[in-house]
Amino acid sequence: MPTAPNATGRELEGLGTPALLLDEARMMANIARLKSRLERLKVRFRPHLKTAKSVEIARRMMTSPEGPATVSTLKEAEEFARAGVRDLLYAVGIAPQKLARVTALRAQGVDVQVVLDSTEQAEAVAGASRGSGQAIPAFIEIDCDGHRSGVIPEDPRLIEIGRILHDGGAELRGVMTHAGGSYDASDPAGIEAAAAHERDAVVACAQALRAAGLPCPVVSVGSTPTAHFARDLTGVTEMRAGVFVFFDMTMVKLGVCRMDDVALSVLTTVIGHQTGQRALIVDAGWMALSRDHDETPGAKTHGYGHVCNLQGVPYPDLIVTHTNQEHGVVSASPGSRARSPELPIGTRLRILPHHACATAAQHERYHLLNTDNRVVAELPRISGW
């Protein structure tokens, strides 16, 4: 049975579990840290709203209530536009079928910008621009590290795509890239190198477009690791980043933040003890944590997340090692000599997630906590596409 509620934990004791908690002070510190860093680097900040998917949190992240901001779905674009945001980059390669929703938002005065990396998409965007009588602004995506999408810097299609847009009735707004490969860096020096490479690749493409007589006013880069380790962003005009708002165990492991910067956690209850083992069963399974987890073997894994007490203080080496839909298995990380705590049935715990974007996506709302760990608001999330 749980211990008697105390002054700081009382409201958390009253919440049903599992539940998504958000420490407002930590979040505000994470936002302030990155904003001041980007001011020093003299680039505009275009926060990615896909991690939080919340109007209230977006207002805390953006430099103005009208943006700029980045989104990952047109549903987000529509919801944030409804809340007054006017400058939105939809940062996933555009499908021709989605252009009608883009032009509908633009007709309402929202500057929605699209991303593409092929001549076929450029033709479609140019065609929709002519068809709607408004030049749709487009970014050419640059593949700076071979991890996913984009034109590689040496590809002659870069200029070809630029010409199709510019000459076809669309607006060539600029170039953008995402150093997704920075997540594979093994240390801060590796992230710093990824940031320099991200900048070099996209600035070279901007210069190539301008040398071909094409406009390229915006040069956009972004990932949470490179945003925190870039030293020189000469030639870059804006930075995007998303997960920094909450941080997570992936960012702790990369050295981008400390464990006590992680603002997001899942409140859970102990519902069992494994026979003959020092493992606990909790009511946060993958439905509450997501199936995203650290696949690193051995003692260095944090599994599905790191386990803390109700006040948010981490237990040494205590992690969620396995999940089923509504069951989580909690034990010491493999190879650890830490002793698992004796926690009776009914004990409340908090889990710092492996991947904040994926964990938050499993929930309909945040429970916003003040510095006394009291719930001061519930913030709904945007879902669907």
Place this chain on the structure above:
Amino acid sequence: MPTAPNATGRELEGLGTPALLLDEARMMANIARLKSRLERLKVRFRPHLKTAKSVEIARRMMTSPEGPATVSTLKEAEEFARAGVRDLLYAVGIAPQKLARVTALRAQGVDVQVVLDSTEQAEAVAGASRGSGQAIPAFIEIDCDGHRSGVIPEDPRLIEIGRILHDGGAELRGVMTHAGGSYDASDPAGIEAAAAHERDAVVACAQALRAAGLPCPVVSVGSTPTAHFARDLTGVTEMRAGVFVFFDMTMVKLGVCRMDDVALSVLTTVIGHQTGQRALIVDAGWMALSRDHDETPGAKTHGYGHVCNLQGVPYPDLIVTHTNQEHGVVSASPGSRARSPELPIGTRLRILPHHACATAAQHERYHLLNTDNRVVAELPRISGW
């Protein structure tokens, strides 16, 4: 650009992507197959509603509109009770804090049953029974294969827990187990052995309780693999299973079904081609597919799911190999000699999921398809806890 819509595909062409599709004929065949199997085995069917989380689908799965059925959250119990279900097993170990919601449902005439595996939980359930003036029916969970929760069959606590319930004012309804270890079987013979072991473990516990003078009217087993391969269920009174309603690539790999039994798929659109590689980028990332994936290395993996054309016909060895939030990377499975198809930007595809429970959980609704692949209904899902 997509090909012109044809008669069978027209409505699918009109859906926004990603979207969750459900082939009704396949689902109904999956349900009929298991129901007739369990009739032959002479056990009651208590379908698990956690996979579908839909009132409309539950009515197709259950043997009567009032149940019986199994749920994984009290939110499901409350929503299905509102829809008229009257016999519900909440199959996750009960936390003492949740008993008030159980007694509230029972006061409305819903026979909600709880599960536990400790003396602490038994004391809490007995106490809540006395406090509410109604005997709460409880199952003792048995650990038949060491994979998660439950009392091991030889543990003297089995009788102790039974006595606390029976003598303390609760109702000892029976014993239950879940052969989660059957998912690790390498072939149908392995699943058959797991089913026999699941039966033996739980029947032995029922006999031990009865020998101690305690009641044990219900003996409940269940997992989709063992439900389909059990040969003899003597001593068992009811079977639970959930994922069978949709099936998925995990069940195909285990040999429980064929690929053309899988009723669930995610509709997606090609949004890019990777430079210098034969990989496609689609707009179904982990937000649409979940982060659950086949971690088997080499050619035998199906990754995040198997890729089909718009009509649902699988491409040989074509899988989703990687995901980001809104991006999926599609390519031939590692080591395959199959040639990836040439699919232009805008092409619609369907992905058969690795794990149907996890993929469905990423969506707010199903698009129900008839045999002409036309959308005939949208079915909402229950979410939250």
